[in-house]
Amino acid sequence: MSPITGKDTVASLQARLEQTERQAHARQRQLERYAADLREVFKQERARAQELRHSYIATVRALSNAVEARDAYTGKHAERVAAYGMELARCCGLAVEDSPQIEFGFLLHDVGKVAVPDAILFKSGSLTEEEYSLVRRHPVIGSEILRDIDFLGEGKLVVRHHHERWDGRGYPDGLEGDTIPLAARVFAVADALDALTTDRPYRPASSFADARREVLRGAGSQFDPVVVAAYRQIPDRTFEALKESL
Numbered sequence: 535m536s537p538i539t540g541k542d543t544v545a546s547l548q549a550r551l552e553q554t555e556r557q558a559h560a561r562q563r564q565l566e567r568y569a570a571d572l573r574e575v576f577k578q579e580r581a582r583a584q585e586l587r588h589s590y591i592a593t594v595r596a597l598s599n600a601v602e603a604r605d606a607y608t609g610k611h612a613e614r615v616a617a618y619g620m621e622l623a624r625c626c627g628l629a630v631e632d633s634p635q636i637e638f639g640f641l642l643h644d645v646g647k648v649a650v651p652d653a654i655l656f657k658s659g660s661l662t663e664e665e666y667s668l669v670r671r672h673p674v675i676g677s678e679i680l681r682d683i684d685f686l687g688e689g690k691l692v693v694r695h696h697h698e699r700w701d702g703r704g705y706p707d708g709l710e711g712d713t714i715p716l717a718a719r720v721f722a723v724a725d726a727l728d729a730l731t732t733d734r735p736y737r738p739a740s741s742f743a744d745a746r747r748e749v750l751r752g753a754g755s756q757f758d759p760v761v762v763a764a765y766r767q768i769p770d771r772t773f774e775a776l777k778e779s780l
């Protein structure tokens with residue numbers, strides 16, 4: 535549009551003003567269309583991401599159920615450990631809401647046991663040295679099985695390190711203290727809690743109150759004291775309710 539000069543009449547100025555307004559309205563409508571298009575693209579992307587996330591979760595649960603199905607005795611061990619672990623992880627400040635990888639690791643922790651023969655896994659007597667060393671390989675085998683599945687992220691660290699101990703006497707890498715990934719340190723407490731509160735062929739289940747005393751005794755040796763301190767903040771009834779809900 536040409537610049538305003540002294541020769542412009544009121545009528546021509548008004549016409550220019552109206553033209554400017556029309557152009558501004560047109561631009562505004564165009565911007566609104568762009569914004570609506572963008573909103574639609576975001577909505578579709580979100581729906582796709584959600585769909586993908588559900589597929590991941592379903593895949594992980596299917597794999598976890600396949601591992602569990604072998605051992606009728608432990609029942610829903612992986613589901614319970616995952617539920618207890620998530621409760622503890624939140625209390626330890628782990629960002630579990632936005633990334634499901636840690637829960638995936640909890641669910642799949644024993645996937646490597648697929649490589650342990652039934653005759654060893656379910657042997658009622660004590661294991662030979664050789665059999666025990668085969669059982670102890672399951673965290674490494676598990677992390678190898680899952681190695682190329684990128685969406686499992688740090689969940690794979692839980693699988694590899696779920697039998698490490700705070701004092702360095704665990705396996706497979708003998709990691710010590712906070713060199714053990716935090717999610718694996720959280721898992722260790724959740725796993726012990728479930729083991730103690732579940733019936734085993736050689737002993738009945740403990741109450742959550744008795745199990746708590748046992749876990750507290752392991753702070754600083756088997757377990758990270760900070761994770762145990764977080765566990766102390768969570769009442770037994772929370773874990774009891776989680777167990778009943780599964």
Ligand SMILES: [Fe+2]
Nearest residue numbers: 643644696697
């Ligand atoms: Fe294990």
